[in-house]
Amino acid sequence: MKVLLLAATLLWPVTAGASEPGAHVDPVGHVALALVVILLMAKLGGEFAVRLGQPAVLGELIGGVLVGNLSIAGFSGLEWIETDPSIDMLSRIGVLILLFEVGLESTVRQMLKVGITSLLVAMIGVAAPFALGWGVGAWLLPEQGPYVHAFLGAALTATSVGITARVLKDLGRSQSNEARVILGAAVLDDVLGLVILAVVTGVITAADRGGSLSGSDVVLTLLKAIGFLVAALGLGVLFSRRLFSLTAKLRARGVLLAMGLAFCFLLSWVSGAIGLAPIVGAFAAGLILEDVHYRDFVDRGEHGLEDLIHPISYFLVPIFFVVMGMRTDLKSFLQPGVLGLAAALTVAAIIGKQACGLGVLGKGIDRLTVGLGMIPRGEVGLIFANIGLALSIGGKPIINEATFSAVIVMVIVTTMVTPPALKWSLGRVPSISGKMTYDEGAQ
């Protein structure tokens, strides 16, 4: 039997590049176990959320929170998942896929078409929460200085276009005027929020290096972010159609998916290499690609790109949310000030987006619905919080555990209040007869 046990430890190899030098067991075994836990928690949590009429993403977060806090019940056998480098990388790839997928739901032309109303709604929807978030920080955390206040403001800006779109779809109202305004504004919001994040991060980083970010530096950062988007979108729109026409001539299996993913990863890498978040590139790649690019594929009976991305997204995206949940330390909720800060941030997040209604110019569009539709922060808020955790000045992290947890609570609450609020609000407006069901199970 000893020989068998020895054999067991060596049966599967660790190659030169494996992540645990010296280990003699195939590391994929551990990752497989982590994926089992994550997938089960994601689906059980998602199911729980869906049955309560909430978006599945909320349940995935809460599922992660449960597993990540089993140590309260004395079990810490799964805590390694939170920090496993392979799971961390899979979750990062998952966010790229999510933003790519969300980008695919819109086109560059739609973004340009939504016009003045969406732009106004987006700008108010960024400015008001930013100011309110900053104010909450200055009020409740005066000792933590302007960097933290600016970061809190930034964390409140972006609407989660994924959650908004999914809620509207679940409610059967994707084609309403309100939906178009909300989705257009949410798209612009994401971009504006990411630019704000770039500026705030740049300022904090500069301070960490002992310098300060001058007004011209801010303008440069802004120009760089906008420049990347304009260049990527412009060049992408110009050349991507030709690229995919060429691609359609290839006959190997899965060419469309591989080329779509390669395009997403290429822009992610470029955007990361010039100092933006890789998700900006992934989102831009999604915006650029349109149905027309892969009509050749669909015409010959293949699935469209969105159909092909969905299964990959079902697999990888929940990893991000469950791991985010796992990294939320429930004990920090009990720290003095967390719940107060969380409540104030949540109120600021909700009120800030209600101001959006003021940006609606035309008639026949319900201002309250637009404001409510802009509330959920979802994955983008979580990404911001995660970035905040990694920023530091003089080796001291900008955002402490308590502030991080407060942002998570804000994300959870804003995500949770949206579906019932939107359902109620759209029910008030008789306009278009949409199905009022929560049929999340059907594809």
Added chain:
Amino acid sequence: MKVLLLAATLLWPVTAGASEPGAHVDPVGHVALALVVILLMAKLGGEFAVRLGQPAVLGELIGGVLVGNLSIAGFSGLEWIETDPSIDMLSRIGVLILLFEVGLESTVRQMLKVGITSLLVAMIGVAAPFALGWGVGAWLLPEQGPYVHAFLGAALTATSVGITARVLKDLGRSQSNEARVILGAAVLDDVLGLVILAVVTGVITAADRGGSLSGSDVVLTLLKAIGFLVAALGLGVLFSRRLFSLTAKLRARGVLLAMGLAFCFLLSWVSGAIGLAPIVGAFAAGLILEDVHYRDFVDRGEHGLEDLIHPISYFLVPIFFVVMGMRTDLKSFLQPGVLGLAAALTVAAIIGKQACGLGVLGKGIDRLTVGLGMIPRGEVGLIFANIGLALSIGGKPIINEATFSAVIVMVIVTTMVTPPALKWSLGRVPSISGKMTYDEGAQ
């Protein structure tokens, strides 16, 4: 500008668990770049292969060989991809997905039904190549001892059920009698080959620890491997249907895919934990799951599990083949003895499988076609070679670069000769009128 550059290096975080402690750039940027290179090489290589009437997997390998040997042309800027831990892990997950997918194409019942003919074909198809491979080793590498000879024999045993199935499908002959025998035997072959691998690996590992594997140890290893398969298959068949009936009651999105993947990863982990290769578990999971398990999902308009796995497989599986190709050092082909060993192994691999025809008992089944259909070694041969690279006795690897390269050449050649040989052989037999096209592009 300096501030911008500083900001660029810190804009995206490395969290506690990230794989490069101290690094300040989001590691997903590098992985994204590696994925772009891998996906492009996979599809360009695959396209090249398909246009020559070869399976795409061959082109993926060759694409990897090209990128991995750019250093011959003086460019080594992409060599880090070969050893990147995240890419390594993605390729390992890719193999799990591939074996799961291949397992899904068969059922436990089909395996039991193929009966005596398939079993005889499988056993001859394992025994003959094993003996010939051992003989080639003893003849050409007498100084390397019986462990290397045994390993070479083991590397020749397994038929690549994935490649065989895909070639038959490409030729429009999946439903012929020959196809049923080949596929049934290839499935059994995989299992027998993995058991042989377990035994050979166990013997070598025992020798490394200074002991030796006695006859009873071999029997124990065999029993353990077979025991796992019987237990997994038995319990799986008994309980999986009930499990998926329960799952079908869940309404969250992507439940079927998540549960299927969780099942695959669970058995992979168990199989790894008891000392078998994780791929054995992934394959067993695929065999256990049948269409009937997810009929509830399909009935309500969702995609079946195989449809959902395909896009994930398109994404992750080529990573394995391209990386395997990249790890092939072309320079080692020029070492004395490699080409001779490769040629002898290839001849042994082909002749060994031709003996399979002797196992065909009934009439109306073309023996030559069965023998030819068993030739390709494909991914399983590569997995064996990879395992060989990691085995060592007294710190000295069992398989050196030259022997590894010879196995790779054998895999490439056996994979390459099969499609034209099968096309010719099936054309000889008028039996069932199948479409004789290489229509790989259509799904």
